[in-house]
Amino acid sequence: MLETEALKSLYEKHCKHGFQYIYGTAGFRYKADVLDTVMFTTGVLAGLRSLYLNGQTVGVMVTASHNPPEDNGVKIVEPRGEMLEQSWEKYATELANCASQSYSSFETKLQELVVTLKVDTKKSGGIVVARDSRESGPHLVSAFKAGAQVLPTVKIIDYGILTTPQLHFLTSKTNELPEGAEIGEQLYYQELLSAWDQVTDLCGIKSLPFHLQIDAANGIGGPKVMEMLSQSDFFSGAYEVVNADWQTYAALNHLCGADFVKTNQKLPHGISSSGNQAANQISCSFDGDADRIVFYYCDAMGHFRLLDGDKMATLFAKFFQDLLHQAGLQDAIEMVAVQTAYANGSSTHHLEKVLGATVKCTSTGVKHLHHEAVKSDIGIYFEANGHGTVIFSTKFVDTVNQRLAASTQDISKSHKALQLLKLFTKLINQTVGDAISDMLAVLAVLSILNWTPQKWDQEYTDLPNRLLKVSVPDRTLFKTTNAERQLVSPAGLQQKIDVLVSKFDKARSFVRASGTEDAVRVYAEAASRAQADSLASMVGTIVENS
Structure with missing residues (x-):
């Protein structure tokens, strides 16, 4: 570990005071301008995690997924490509908040973690890092790398701009393959395309049974999916990518992408209903970092039909x-x-x-x-x-x-x-x-089944539903139980929701604090579209007034 003076110098350069952080369902995620401190401490913690795991490589992804362009975030990925071990989320939060208080608080917490976790800081370790296409990404990666420098024996490989799943994949492969193996995004493309070719050869599938439109949310999934599909003769002329302007930062997730399509239940900008009415047309939307996908088409009447998770x-x-x-x-x-x-x-x-x-x-x-x-x-x-x-x-x-x-x-x-x-x-x-892998898997299944x-x-009909986002002063007040289907706080709010639900047919509704935004999400479901919309609106109103 760095000497005190060097550690303090890095801390003072990258850390700001006065912000409280929480490692949520997708890591840390906030407005980009408050993330310097947490990026620095995440660099430290990722290094500690690697050393704790006897030098295995951990991954770090700088992304805010479906959030607006001004947001960003960071999450740590386990050696097998999974999300960070839950017990370490507490360490990540504590270290960030101590750094947000003072240098002495940060240094004390860091030393405490090293001792508590019995980390040998002289051992070698590794981190692979990547970011999505947000404008704030390069600056935040620099703050992260500065934090990782606190542990000089930990080697960092920066893959630049990747989709989140590519970073998870490469983290896993780095630990799985022998030292010296060539690991990069081309390995990702080769593995998926090789499997695709073998599936289609085995099943005698010569071409896609429908034309494919991909809405890339103006995120990094656009150039990555085009790079992959351009390497396959099978897909030549079978697809088009829209909303692929990943270099216009303000366009990210704007009127497009999986979250927009799912929440608004309508076509994204750039895709028209006319072509989607044909039986041989299917469309899909990625989110900003390409770890989500939804499919959809338009029926003979031109009505939007969602094929979601x-x-x-x-x-x-x-x-x-x-x-x-x-x-x-x-x-x-x-x-x-x-x-x-x-x-x-x-x-x-x-x-x-x-x-x-x-x-x-x-x-x-x-x-x-x-x-x-x-x-x-x-x-x-x-x-x-x-x-x-x-x-x-x-x-x-x-x-x-x-x-x-x-x-x-x-x-x-x-x-x-x-x-x-x-x-x-x-x-x-x-x-x-x-999004890319799931897209291929869905296309393969539909082709094999000839659907x-x-x-x-038509396999089943969704109950009409509505998802609302309600801004609240303090989302932490909303606490749930029973797999988040019932509120226990604020007191009395669940009973009010139950009364509203009882007034509609085949209805249910629940409320939970967002894990990624300063808001509360309201879900409502009922026998008709009008009932679902009314129930969502009513529940949203009582949440707003709670």
């Missing part, structure tokens, strides 16, 4: 359930779908009653869903906003490989199902929700 979860559940039966693994492999309270009630009913799948509900935030999903052999998790993935256990991989080895010469339906199960473990980025967007949509 719930629809993706049910699509994958049906597909993998069918493959397991074809492979004779339905009794050997456990498949679970993990949802949050935001999941549409119809999707949960379809999973449980029509598909017969096991469904678990967790608190909002992919870290909670991921933690639950890894307990199963196939864990399918998607938030309704389109953030999610599918996770396959070691037992699953071993079982599939063993069955394949025993049926090498077999050309039966069972053998093909086993091959597809294995290939989808490569096509899907299991480290985190990934149009309309056929996918």
Whole structure:
């Protein structure tokens, strides 16, 4: 660790006083102009985490995802590509807030962490870092690197601008592959495209059955998805990317992107309803850092039809359930779908009653869903906003490989199902929700099933719902229980919500503090669009007045 004078000099250059930080569901996320201090301390903490894990490389992503351009944030990624170990979120918050108070407070907390965690600061470690396309990114990465310098034995690799899932992927590969292996974003493209080619060859798919439009939210997903698809002859002429102006900072997530489409339930800027009415047309939207995706089309009447995270979860559940039966693994492999309270009630009913799948509900935030999903052999998790993935256990991989080895010469339906199960473990980025990887996986499933967007949509009908964002003076006052479906604070507010819900058909509503913004989110669902809108508005009003 640096000598006191050098440490103090870096601290004084990068840290400001007077701001309180919280490591939320997606790390630290605030207006960019208050992030210098927390970027510095995150550099320190990421180095400590690497040393604590005996030198394994950890990842750091500087992003604010779907938030407005003036926001930014940072999160730490575990060596296998997962979110930061939850017990360390407290350390990240404490170190940042001590630095926000004074140098002596910061130094004391740092020394305390080193002792408490028994970190050998003389060992070697590693950090890989990347950022999204926000204007504040370069400055904040500099503050982060200054913090990492506090531990000189920790080596930093800066990958520049990446999507969040690419950073998770490269973090995992850095720890998985032998030293000296060539690791970079090209490895990401090669792995996904190789899996795609093998899936399409196995299933005799020569071309996409529909034209694809990609709304890239004017974020970094635009150039990255174009870079990848340009390397594949299969996709030549089969797609177009709109809202790909990632270098105009103010355009990021503006009137476009997954959050805009999901929240407003309408087409983004740049995509018209006319082309989306055709059976051979499907569109999708990424968010700013390309870790979320939603699909959509327009029906024959020109009405917008959303295919969100719930629809993706049910699509994958049906597909993998069918493959397991074809492979004779339905009794050997456990498949679970993990949802949050935001999941549409119809999707949960379809999973449980029509598909017969096991469904678990967790608190909002992919870290909670991921933690639950890894307990199963196939864990399918998607938030309704389109953030999610599918996770396959070691037992699953071993079982599939063993069955394949025993049926090498077999050309039966069972053998093909086993091959597809294995290939989808490569096509899907299991480290985190990934708009590009999820896009390919959905396109592959629809192509294999020979489904149009309309056929996918008709599997079940969503209950109309509305999601509102209500600004409040202090979001921390809103505390929940029962996987965030019930309020325990402010006192009496849940009872008022229950009274309103009882006035509508097939209704439910809940309120929770945002994990990424200074706001409270209100979700309402009912039998008709008018009822859902009315319920959301009424609940929003009582929240505002609480």
